[in-house]
Amino acid sequence: MNDALGDPQSVLVLGGTSEIALATVRALPRNRLKRVVLAGRPSPARDAAIAALTGAGIQGVSAIDFEAKNTTEHAVLINQVFDAGDIDIVLLAFGILGSQDEGEANPDLAVEVATTNYTGAVSVGLRVAARLKSQGHGSLVVFSSVAGDRARRSNFIYGSTKAGLDAFAQGLGDALHGSGANVLVVRPGMVRTKMTTGMPEAPMTTDPEVVGKIVVAGLRKGKNTVYAPGPLRFVMTALKTLPRPVFRRLPQ
Amino acid sequence: MSNKSPLRLDEGEQLLTGWGRTSPSLAKVVPVSTVEQVQQCIKVSGPRGVLARGLGRSYGDAAQSGGASVLDLTAMSTIALTASTGSVRVGAGASIHDLLLATVPAGFFVPVTAGTRHVTVGGAIAADIHGKNHHVEGSFGSHVSEIQLVDGRGAPQSLTPDDPQTRERFWATVGGMGLTGVMTEATFKMLPITSSMMSVDTERCADLDDVMARMIERDSQYRYSVAWIDSVSATGRGVLTRGDHAAVDQLPVAKRATALDYGPKALASAPGLIPGGLLNKFTVRAFNEAWYRKAPKSEQGALQPISEFFHPLDFVKDWNRVYGPGGFVQYQFVVPDGAAEIIGIALRKLQGVGAPSFLTVLKRFGAANPAPLSFPQPGWTLAADVPAGIPGLAAVLDELDELVANAGGRLYLAKDSRQSPEMFVRTYPLLTQWQRTRNQMDPKGIFKSDLARRLSL
Numbered sequence: 001m002n003d004a005l006g007d008p009q010s011v012l013v014l015g016g017t018s019e020i021a022l023a024t025v026r027a028l029p030r031n032r033l034k035r036v037v038l039a040g041r042p043s044p045a046r047d048a049a050i051a052a053l054t055g056a057g058i059q060g061v062s063a064i065d066f067e068a069k070n071t072t073e074h075a076v077l078i079n080q081v082f083d084a085g086d087i088d089i090v091l092l093a094f095g096i097l098g099s100q101d102e103g104e105a106n107p108d109l110a111v112e113v114a115t116t117n118y119t120g121a122v123s124v125g126l127r128v129a130a131r132l133k134s135q136g137h138g139s140l141v142v143f144s145s146v147a148g149d150r151a152r153r154s155n156f157i158y159g160s161t162k163a164g165l166d167a168f169a170q171g172l173g174d175a176l177h178g179s180g181a182n183v184l185v186v187r188p189g190m191v192r193t194k195m196t197t198g199m200p201e202a203p204m205t206t207d208p209e210v211v212g213k214i215v216v217a218g219l220r221k222g223k224n225t226v227y228a229p230g231p232l233r234f235v236m237t238a239l240k241t242l243p244r245p246v247f248r249r250l251p252q
Numbered sequence: 253m254s255n256k257s258p259l260r261l262d263e264g265e266q267l268l269t270g271w272g273r274t275s276p277s278l279a280k281v282v283p284v285s286t287v288e289q290v291q292q293c294i295k296v297s298g299p300r301g302v303l304a305r306g307l308g309r310s311y312g313d314a315a316q317s318g319g320a321s322v323l324d325l326t327a328m329s330t331i332a333l334t335a336s337t338g339s340v341r342v343g344a345g346a347s348i349h350d351l352l353l354a355t356v357p358a359g360f361f362v363p364v365t366a367g368t369r370h371v372t373v374g375g376a377i378a379a380d381i382h383g384k385n386h387h388v389e390g391s392f393g394s395h396v397s398e399i400q401l402v403d404g405r406g407a408p409q410s411l412t413p414d415d416p417q418t419r420e421r422f423w424a425t426v427g428g429m430g431l432t433g434v435m436t437e438a439t440f441k442m443l444p445i446t447s448s449m450m451s452v453d454t455e456r457c458a459d460l461d462d463v464m465a466r467m468i469e470r471d472s473q474y475r476y477s478v479a480w481i482d483s484v485s486a487t488g489r490g491v492l493t494r495g496d497h498a499a500v501d502q503l504p505v506a507k508r509a510t511a512l513d514y515g516p517k518a519l520a521s522a523p524g525l526i527p528g529g530l531l532n533k534f535t536v537r538a539f540n541e542a543w544y545r546k547a548p549k550s551e552q553g554a555l556q557p558i559s560e561f562f563h564p565l566d567f568v569k570d571w572n573r574v575y576g577p578g579g580f581v582q583y584q585f586v587v588p589d590g591a592a593e594i595i596g597i598a599l600r601k602l603q604g605v606g607a608p609s610f611l612t613v614l615k616r617f618g619a620a621n622p623a624p625l626s627f628p629q630p631g632w633t634l635a636a637d638v639p640a641g642i643p644g645l646a647a648v649l650d651e652l653d654e655l656v657a658n659a660g661g662r663l664y665l666a667k668d669s670r671q672s673p674e675m676f677v678r679t680y681p682l683l684t685q686w687q688r689t690r691n692q693m694d695p696k697g698i699f700k701s702d703l704a705r706r707l708s709l
Contacts, residue, residue: 175259180277
């Protein structure tokens with residue numbers, strides 16, 4: 001349960017090695033934090049994430065095996081986590097970028113991106129939402145992307161999964177309205193993480209720490225949607241209004 | 253599998269908060285009016301459990317429980333007064349307000365009342381509330397002779413402090429925050445009075461030391477005593493009001509025939525929509541200046557109606573809304589006499605973080621009672637309202653917690669909405685004793701509140 005000053009006691013990270021999610025956990029007030037569950041594939045990266053959070057002075061960090069694509073396993077997993085105690089904040093932060101060109105050449109790869117980013121999120125998101133509603137409180141933070149605001153030629157496979165995820169999360173937030181639980185949709189622009197290493201930097205590229213702080217501020221204010229960085233909201237609003245022929249000609 | 257969406261609201265489900273309007277959670281509110289209905293609710297309780305709620309005047313998360321069945325007992329409000337003995341048997345959902353309306357005209361007053369009369373008797377016992385007479389007459393639970401309660405097995409119990417068989421369970425229920433069972437009825441002794449007026453002495457005090465010195469010196473001569481502190485003044489100046497019930501012969505002759513008339517009214521209601529940030533250093537400073545100046549420098553034996561003396565909070569209905577949508581916390585602690593300096597430190601720290609409070613109250617406590625989770629213990633208690641959204645507030649209150657704990661003091665659960673489980677365990681040394689008794693009364697852990705979960709009670 002969040003206390004009266006908004007300090008949480010427990011966090012579940014779906015996609016437990018996500019740099020943005022881990023930065024968000026580090027940005028949370030930690031005076032009352034006593035349980036952080038990192039759900040992800042067993043890996044050295046997951047071990048390192050536990051060590052890093054623990055090393056940063058965060059208590060009660062543990063891991064649980066989670067694979068976004070294996071939707072038949074999600075019910076058991078989510079129940080296991082919530083049966084052990086209420087979760088105040090869930091970060092839905094898994095996702096893969098894939099390669100647009102390889103996806104176009106080999107649609108099986110595109111399907112994998114879609115299954116992970118969208119299907120996996122629908123499966124786990126609905127289950128999390130049901131548990132939040134039945135505990136009567138809690139926040140689900142869904143990491144969408146500005147790539148979902150408008151599909152671009154250069155990455156529409158990834159972008160369309162985020163568009164679907166974003167629409168799903170908005171609807172889920174409306175479904176939970178008045179239930180004590182809420183959904184925060186986060187739309188980062190390009191973020192400097194291992195997912196984007198080696199890619200040319202877009203304007204307004206930011207760092208995981210910045211996104212983390214924006215998420216924490218958004219949670220505190222009870223927002224439905226935040227962009228990271230904030231001014232991207234205006235950029236995307238403008239881009240969305242461009243006619244297709246003009247949008248197509250923009251540098252990709 | 254049912255086809256009903258688990259995301260849809262069920263009938264009766266609503267968001268509940270405490271009086272501070274922070275941290276809402278959704279629960280199924282179930283009105284009950286008989287013991288059998290209470291038993292039935294306990295029998296069919298789901299995994300999130302059951303909790304009784306009265307009028308929701310505890311400030312934090314004590315009377316809410318996310319996902320649980322929250323029993324609304326306000327319909328269980330019978331009042332049976334035995335005038336020959338002054339003993340009254342009251343439904344747990346009856347409010348002090350109902351009780352005073354019924355008993356003041358008959359010449360009786362409640363043994364203890366908080367700063368609001370809109371609390372239920374069940375809530376008064378669960379929080380073991382205190383009033384301006386704690387230094388001489390103790391807290392509410394000390395006046396109760398019997399509690400009727402339904403325990404976690406759904407079994408009705410009659411608990412008294414005198415029977416060795418029920419003594420422990422009685423005291424675990426007093427101050428037990430509703431976690432030992434659902435109280436349905438209580439019996440206690442009322443105080444005989446001959447008028448509905450109070451005889452009040454008022455003193456304006458130049459600074460905090462002055463307030464405290466005068467309280468130490470002469471509180472024992474009064475049944476009721478409390479000091480209001482100007483939390484924004486640098487000196488901690490205050491107004492000390494002390495008094496007792498006026499005897500009928502202290503009233504003007506013309507008023508003696510109607511000496512026991514009693515008709516309290518809420519004068520105004522706070523508007524429904526108040527923007528955040530209305531309360532700030534400047535508005536609170538202006539309010540406090542006016543409040544200080546309104547009090548006479550020194551006045552003896554002034555006659556005041558009961559409601560004006562005891563229940564100043566009730567003159568504005570829904571005053572909790574003035575803190576805006578972010579809500580507020582009330583920080584109330586007690587420290588032993590030897591740590592009196594913490595009062596001044598606390599006032600300065602709250603000033604330092606820019607926390608404007610207009611209802612800052614200082615009071616001396618007398619002896620504690622045997623209830624393991626009862627808050628009062630001998631010493632000083634300070635209560636201050638603070639808007640929840642102030643940056644840096646969490647850290648300052650944690651620092652204060654540390655000082656209070658080191659001094660052997662503690663926080664009041666009926667006000668708390670943010671202390672850490674560690675702070676609580678450290679400052680309520682009889683917790684494990686209470687937990688043992690609670691586990692006997694509620695072996696399956698049916699009674700749960702958000703406060704209980706937050707503090708791992």
